[in-house]
Amino acid sequence: MDRQTEIALIKEIIGLADQNSAFLDDTIAHSPIARYASPERFERERAMIFRRKPVIAAQSSELDGARAFLTKEFLGLPVLLTRDDAGKVHAFLNVCRHRGARLERNATGCKRVFTCPYHAWSWTNEGDLRGVPHEAQGFPDLPRAERGLRRLPAAEAHGFIWIIANPDAADMPDIDTWLAGLGDDLNWIGLADHRIAALEEIDIAANWKLLMEGGMEAYHFRVAHKHTIGPYFPDNLLTYTMFGPHMRAILPRISMPDLRAVPEDQWQIRRDANMVITLMTNTQLLVQQDHVMWFHFEPVSEALTHMRMATLVPRSAPETDEMQAHWDKNQKITVTALMEDFELGEEIQTGFASRGNPSHLFGRFEGALNRFNLTVEEMIAH
Numbered sequence: 490m491d492r493q494t495e496i497a498l499i500k501e502i503i504g505l506a507d508q509n510s511a512f513l514d515d516t517i518a519h520s521p522i523a524r525y526a527s528p529e530r531f532e533r534e535r536a537m538i539f540r541r542k543p544v545i546a547a548q549s550s551e552l553d554g555a556r557a558f559l560t561k562e563f564l565g566l567p568v569l570l571t572r573d574d575a576g577k578v579h580a581f582l583n584v585c586r587h588r589g590a591r592l593e594r595n596a597t598g599c600k601r602v603f604t605c606p607y608h609a610w611s612w613t614n615e616g617d618l619r620g621v622p623h624e625a626q627g628f629p630d631l632p633r634a635e636r637g638l639r640r641l642p643a644a645e646a647h648g649f650i651w652i653i654a655n656p657d658a659a660d661m662p663d664i665d666t667w668l669a670g671l672g673d674d675l676n677w678i679g680l681a682d683h684r685i686a687a688l689e690e691i692d693i694a695a696n697w698k699l700l701m702e703g704g705m706e707a708y709h710f711r712v713a714h715k716h717t718i719g720p721y722f723p724d725n726l727l728t729y730t731m732f733g734p735h736m737r738a739i740l741p742r743i744s745m746p747d748l749r750a751v752p753e754d755q756w757q758i759r760r761d762a763n764m765v766i767t768l769m770t771n772t773q774l775l776v777q778q779d780h781v782m783w784f785h786f787e788p789v790s791e792a793l794t795h796m797r798m799a800t801l802v803p804r805s806a807p808e809t810d811e812m813q814a815h816w817d818k819n820q821k822i823t824v825t826a827l828m829e830d831f832e833l834g835e836e837i838q839t840g841f842a843s844r845g846n847p848s849h850l851f852g853r854f855e856g857a858l859n860r861f862n863l864t865v866e867e868m869i870a871h
């Protein structure tokens with residue numbers, strides 16, 4: 490984010506505070522509940538979005554150093570991520586090319602060669618077939634080049650490992666092109682130089698979009714979060730900007746309107762506002778003053794989402810017990826507030842079966858939710 494944008498956003502928020510209103514879209518919008526409750530709709534989202542577009546599979550520090558590897562079940566696929574001797578990241582299906590056994594059973598580790606536990610075929614961490622026991626007798630003239638590990642397009646950028654969760658996909662697009670300008674903000678935050686200081690994983694019985702929507706409006710803060718974070722934010726004050734399919738929302742703290750009395754050259758948006766960056770397809774970043782919360786959404790079904798919630802901190806921050814206690818405290822505060830949202834999400838999901846609502850309503854100050862849903866509609870249309 491350049492300085493001009495930072496100042497312009499703060500001025501916009503102060504202007505909105507003067508009018509006592511969040512940024513307003515032109516009209517209210519309807520969001521049909523089939524978007525959140527239909528298995529067919531979910532399958533279409535999985536095929537058209539999560540199996541076709543770049544998804545974040547891990548944070549770079551989870552694959553720290555040459556020869557590190559990571560396995561996970563991700564979007565219904567067994568995935569093996571590796572880092573080669575030159576530091577380059579690769580993604581493969583964690584499936585043996587002989588007769589399909591799970592190639593690597595450990596969750597993490599450090600290896601240059603992966604050996605299948607069934608008949609000991611082996612591959613390098615760059616995916617090349619290395620060894621086939623009794624090859625001459627059993628597999629004469631084996632076309633080795635065709636038996637490399639099935640590769641998934643992968644890239645490392647902004648401190649994350651991005652993949653396309655489909656071995657038939659074409660190459661990974663350039664990530665900064667995909668980010669449609671929002672990459673500048675990620676550079677400004679310095680995300681490439683962050684590591685995970687705290688991490689929790691949890692399954693939430695709600696549609697992934699319901700959970701993401703919670704970070705796109707401040708209408709609920711003073712109500713749903715009245716006993717936790719609500720008092721630190723002005724009532725219903727937020728503005729947002731789209732960057733292609735992605736979004737940056739600014740949620741000012743109560744201190745921001747006080748900047749009126751402070752010289753402009755001292756304004757710092759990260760000190761007086763939270764920023765929620767929604768990266769289609771599966772990521773939200775809550776940018777706070779000295780750290781970033783990473784929310785990773787893995788849609789499992791129309792009514793189930795696996796979440797990872799992590800505190801990302803600059804690698805330059807001291808790794809002392811005192812700092813760790815600070816990060817742990819922050820993680821706890823954020824997760825406690827988030828669980829209030831998730832509980833609501835699960836209740837809403839349960840309510841779908843009652844058919845009480847044919848659609849949800851997005852008010853004019855909930856326009857970001859409509860824009861997000863229209864983006865999803867567009868992605869599944871073609």
Ligand code: FES
Pocket residue numbers: 585586587588589590605606607608609610
């Ligand atoms: S299934 Fe892996 S070596 Fe046979």
Ligand SMILES: [Fe+2]
Pocket residue numbers: 703704709713714826827830
């Ligand atoms: Fe919330």
